[in-house]
Amino acid sequence: MNLLKKYMTKKYLMKMSISILLLLFVFLLISSMLMIYTSHKTTLQMQKEMNNKVINQLFYNINYMNEITQNLMLSLYFNNDVISLMNSREIEIYELYPKLDELRKIVNTYSFVDSIVIYNNNNKCYYSTNYKTSCHEDGVNQEIDRYIKNIGTIPKLKLVPIMKDNNKSIKDDRLDYFSMFFYGAYDTSVQASTIIINIKPEWLFDNVNSLNHLIKYEGSSILLMDSNYSFLNKQNESDQQLNQLEKLMKSQDNKKEGTFIAKIDKKKKLISYKKSTNNDWTIINILPYDKVMTNVNQLQNMMIVVTVCILIVAMIVALVLAYNLYKPILTIMNKITNSSHTEHSVGLIDELAYMNNHFMSISENIARLKKDNQSNKNIIKNYLLRKFIINSSKSELSELKEQQKHLNLQIHFESKLLLCILTIDNYHSYIETYSDEEQKENEFIIVNIAHEIVSNNFKNEIFHMRNNHFVMVINMNLDGNDNEIIMEKFREIQQTINQIFGISISATVSGPIEHYEHLAKSYSKTYDYSMYRLIHGHGKIITPEMVEENVNNFDCLFPVETERKFIEGIKTNDRHIVDEQLDGLFSYMKHLSYHNIIYFLTHIIAVIQRVIMEINQNTIHPITVDLKLYDRNLLDLETLDEIYEMINRLLDEVIEHRKSIVNMDTNDLIVNTIKEIVGENYKDMNLSLKGISDMLRLSPTHANRIFKQKESLSIGEYIKEVRLNCSIELLIKKKYTVNEIMDEVGFGNQSYFFRVFKKKFGTTPKEYQRSKLLRDL
Numbered sequence: 001m002n003l004l005k006k007y008m009t010k011k012y013l014m015k016m017s018i019s020i021l022l023l024l025f026v027f028l029l030i031s032s033m034l035m036i037y038t039s040h041k042t043t044l045q046m047q048k049e050m051n052n053k054v055i056n057q058l059f060y061n062i063n064y065m066n067e068i069t070q071n072l073m074l075s076l077y078f079n080n081d082v083i084s085l086m087n088s089r090e091i092e093i094y095e096l097y098p099k100l101d102e103l104r105k106i107v108n109t110y111s112f113v114d115s116i117v118i119y120n121n122n123n124k125c126y127y128s129t130n131y132k133t134s135c136h137e138d139g140v141n142q143e144i145d146r147y148i149k150n151i152g153t154i155p156k157l158k159l160v161p162i163m164k165d166n167n168k169s170i171k172d173d174r175l176d177y178f179s180m181f182f183y184g185a186y187d188t189s190v191q192a193s194t195i196i197i198n199i200k201p202e203w204l205f206d207n208v209n210s211l212n213h214l215i216k217y218e219g220s221s222i223l224l225m226d227s228n229y230s231f232l233n234k235q236n237e238s239d240q241q242l243n244q245l246e247k248l249m250k251s252q253d254n255k256k257e258g259t260f261i262a263k264i265d266k267k268k269k270l271i272s273y274k275k276s277t278n279n280d281w282t283i284i285n286i287l288p289y290d291k292v293m294t295n296v297n298q299l300q301n302m303m304i305v306v307t308v309c310i311l312i313v314a315m316i317v318a319l320v321l322a323y324n325l326y327k328p329i330l331t332i333m334n335k336i337t338n339s340s341h342t343e344h345s346v347g348l349i350d351e352l353a354y355m356n357n358h359f360m361s362i363s364e365n366i367a368r369l370k371k372d373n374q375s376n377k378n379i380i381k382n383y384l385l386r387k388f389i390i391n392s393s394k395s396e397l398s399e400l401k402e403q404q405k406h407l408n409l410q411i412h413f414e415s416k417l418l419l420c421i422l423t424i425d426n427y428h429s430y431i432e433t434y435s436d437e438e439q440k441e442n443e444f445i446i447v448n449i450a451h452e453i454v455s456n457n458f459k460n461e462i463f464h465m466r467n468n469h470f471v472m473v474i475n476m477n478l479d480g481n482d483n484e485i486i487m488e489k490f491r492e493i494q495q496t497i498n499q500i501f502g503i504s505i506s507a508t509v510s511g512p513i514e515h516y517e518h519l520a521k522s523y524s525k526t527y528d529y530s531m532y533r534l535i536h537g538h539g540k541i542i543t544p545e546m547v548e549e550n551v552n553n554f555d556c557l558f559p560v561e562t563e564r565k566f567i568e569g570i571k572t573n574d575r576h577i578v579d580e581q582l583d584g585l586f587s588y589m590k591h592l593s594y595h596n597i598i599y600f601l602t603h604i605i606a607v608i609q610r611v612i613m614e615i616n617q618n619t620i621h622p623i624t625v626d627l628k629l630y631d632r633n634l635l636d637l638e639t640l641d642e643i644y645e646m647i648n649r650l651l652d653e654v655i656e657h658r659k660s661i662v663n664m665d666t667n668d669l670i671v672n673t674i675k676e677i678v679g680e681n682y683k684d685m686n687l688s689l690k691g692i693s694d695m696l697r698l699s700p701t702h703a704n705r706i707f708k709q710k711e712s713l714s715i716g717e718y719i720k721e722v723r724l725n726c727s728i729e730l731l732i733k734k735k736y737t738v739n740e741i742m743d744e745v746g747f748g749n750q751s752y753f754f755r756v757f758k759k760k761f762g763t764t765p766k767e768y769q770r771s772k773l774l775r776d777l
Contacts, residue, residue, distance in 0.1 A: 156181060161175055235675050248260075419471065419519065420521050442501060554596075
């Protein structure tokens with residue numbers, strides 16, 4: 001049991017064993033089925049050939065008997081005695097008997113001949129070897145006579161079955177003779193004198209039975225059938241079986257011979273048949289199918305036993321073979337489990353999968369170690385390069401040279417150099433879009449892309465310097481078109497990174513660096529130049545020539561007149577003046593140095609903030625703008641265009657807010673005035689929206705819209721509400737009738753007053769007054 005359990009834990013060994021066993025089983029199964037099928041087919045073919053031989057032998061015997069009978073018939077036809085018996089109108093008795101004796105001698109000569117009958121058409125007499133007292137008797141119980149009278153045309157020189165009462169069936173064993181008829185060539189069978197030879201059927205049937213005994217299958221039979229599907233003999237078949245066989249043979253009518261398998265009386269039979277052209281008979285050989293296939297069935301049983309035995313032996317061989325094939329795997333498994341101090345998880349995965357997982361784990365560990373080692377190299381490399389960029393001293397250079405081979409540094413710092421800073425645009429959006437891990441992957445790819453592109457023409461080193469920018473140091477060549485090639489390479493870097501990540505990169509290029517000691521100073525300058533992305537925008541390549549004017553511009557005074565007009569435009573809510581001054585300030589800033597631009601921008605925000613504070617001190621509706629949000633956005637934005645749009649949004653918010661305050665004050669005044677007019681004039685039946693709007697010099701639509709925005713109901717609805725509320729007060733006082741109250745509050749129509757009153761209060765004025773009196777009591 002323990003051995004089996006241990007064997008079952010080795011899944012790959014189990015798979016090998018099962019595969020070998022399955023292969024052997026399939027091979028044996030196919031071989032056995034093929035052998036059984038072949039033997040089955042061969043047995044059927046052999047039996048078919050044997051049946052054909054039996055049928056052909058029987059045909060030969062029948063044809064031989066037919067030929068002998070025909071020869072006898074012809075000899076009789078030319079016999080003088082027979083001629084006399086056929087044609088004489090009267091025959092003396094003393095002449096008749098000698099002639100009949102001669103015919104009896106002939107009958108005795110042939111064992112299969114039963115009798116000979118001469119029919120004389122001239123005197124309508126029969127002369128038979130079985131002659132009786134009357135010549136009108138045919139000597140065979142008038143069977144010949146009945147046959148001649150009932151049939152139209154008598155077949156000539158063919159064996160004809162003669163049955164009792166001319167019933168064409170042998171189901172009751174009524175076949176008496178096979179008769180052959182012959183008459184003159186120019187005579188018809190009805191009017192001709194005829195020679196008739198009667199053959200004993202036993203002779204033919206004994207021949208059939210002897211051939212059937214040769215087959216040696218119990219239940220086999222050979223049957224004769226005429227052209228009318230009537231059976232001439234029967235052996236062991238019942239009437240029901242013969243009827244079924246008759247239907248089967250009718251279905252084979254268009255074939256002269258053949259063999260087929262069919263069920264007769266629910267038993268499978270192998271049936272062979274062949275049709276004779278001489279007598280229009282069909283010989284049928286019927287064999288029991290199960291008897292024919294006895295040897296095949298025995299072979300099939302033997303094959304099953306042999307297959308099972310072979311499978312048992314094959315199972316043992318397969319297990320031994322599989323275990324021998326499994327030994328190398330077992331050795332490896334033992335080494336793995338011993339080295340890793342872990343056991344193979346039973347029932348989860350097979351050994352190859354386990355080894356594959358172990359190999360993958362080792363590969364991952366090796367890759368991780370290589371990556372960590374390379375990462376450590378890159379960290380050291382970036383550290384040394386950063387130190388050298390910040391402090392380009394001889395000692396730092398010596399330290400780099402010591403590690404040059406180990407760190408695979410490709411640049412020669414003693415040669416002519418060029419420094420470039422690559423900056424990620426929209427960095428604030430970039431760090432929000434990508435996680436820390438994704439940022440590291442992106443930056444690694446950016447470094448490799450930039451290095452590969454430039455390496456095609458120049459030796460270079462690139463490293464991540466600070467959060468949003470990379471530094472590339474390039475060895476320049478001696479030819480004079482280096483700058484053009486470098487610009488082309490940086491444009492290619494920008495396009496490639498943008499296509500891969502959708503990230504915009506700005507580049508800033510220094511001037512040529514003749515000596516490595518100037519590298520730190522050049523980096524500081526180039527970094528300052530990169531700040532002028534604020535003016536030139538994203539995705540640009542900035543050179544010292546592009547920012548020379550800005551760097552040398554020391555103007556730092558904010559234009560006083562521009563500031564005054566800017567403030568005035570905000571206070572007066574004049575957007576045209578504000579835009580004009582703002583556009584002038586931004587055009588002016590594009591010529592300033594970077595630090596002065598930052599000063600101007602912060603000063604603009606401070607001016608806007610100061611103006612908002614002054615406006616809020618002098619109005620009851622303060623401007624509520626989140627200036628801290630704009631201060632934060634100012635620090636995140638990288639170009640003047642973006643900052644210009646942000647300041648415009650701030651100004652839009654301030655100006656729109658002030659416009660809404662003005663509109664709100666005017667609308668409140670209009671609404672309060674309308675309420676005052678209605679309160680003073682509600683008793684007037686002619687008070688309406690048109691009359692009120694005429695007083696205010698407003699269009700009825702405009703006045704109604706302002707009122708509805710504030711009060712959520714129209715002026716007409718408000719007039720109706722005031723009148724109904726006043727009518728309630730008068731009803732409570734009990735001094736007035738309903739009609740007086742209606743006139744007092746301005747309702748000119750009683751039915752209208754009752755309808756709107758009931759719609760609002762759910763009752764009529766009289767019922768309301770009555771219920772009020774009852775409550776007071």
